[in-house]
Amino acid sequence: MPVYKQIEGNHRAIIGEFEFDLAPQDVWRALTDPEEIANWFSLRARVEGKVNGEIQFDWKPLFDFEWIDRITIWEPDKRLAFAPRPETVAKEGLDYLCEFVITTGKGKTKLTMVHSGFSTDAKWDDEFDSYFGGWNYELFSLSHYLTHHFGKQRRLIWTALNYAEHGITNPYKHLADSTGLFAEKSLRSFKVGDTFRFPLNESEIIQGKVVQLEPDGHDQFAGVIESLNQGLFRIGAGQRFFFAWLALYDMDEQRAVRIEKLFHERFAAALAQPA
Incomplete structure (x- = not known):
């Protein structure tokens, strides 16, 4: 490996x-x-x-x-x-x-x-x-x-929060067990190699293959975004903070701005849902 x-x-x-x-x-x-x-x-x-x-x-x-x-x-x-x-x-x-x-x-x-x-x-x-x-x-x-x-600039679209500042004990677990983040299934139910669908709205759907899922027990998900020019999608957590990001390459600026807004709204809504 x-x-x-x-x-x-x-x-x-x-x-x-x-x-x-x-x-x-x-x-x-x-x-x-x-x-x-x-x-x-x-x-x-x-x-x-x-x-x-x-x-x-x-x-x-x-x-x-x-x-x-x-x-x-x-x-x-x-x-x-x-x-x-x-x-x-x-x-x-x-x-x-x-x-x-x-x-x-x-x-x-x-x-x-x-x-x-x-x-x-x-x-x-x-x-x-x-x-x-x-x-x-x-x-x-x-x-x-x-x-x-190689040689292409990465555009990172991200959201993050500090546990102490936001009063959420374990946002990764909150999202991993939720059925509302990904289409049709929860994050924790995926296996490496599965296809994932992450709808931002009806027309903008992030879709690809799962490449990492809680490796060695870590709170971490990663996927290759086939619908966005082989970009990367990561959700993870450390001892003090939670984060999620999209790593995009060769992305049209207007579309990237639209995706960034939808991405922030999607995670804010998911974290606001009761556990």
């Missing part, structure tokens, strides 16, 4: 493996060019392209989270690695290495990601599971982007 867990001794890692019909320098650009990163990962990025430079991923205002690490390996078109800054290790006690390796063979470019250094101690379970859930989707997003949309 493309993303999996590995345990060796007292440490565990997250590993992702993918192949592409692209040149190594194109895969490298997707990992290190801030404009390219924004097409599959965070909303913004900052990369100081050198050893000991900083790499920063920023998701605000989608949700209040940014990730800043120190680059430990910088070998263009071959290897990138980053690890927490010393002040982060001192404050949070989390010390890992996230490494991307690009190789070639048999006419393909292979990308391997290894995010290692997580202790097997139970107190780190939530942290490890959070990273695994995130990479499970984000590496799929990277693979999908490089396979179908």
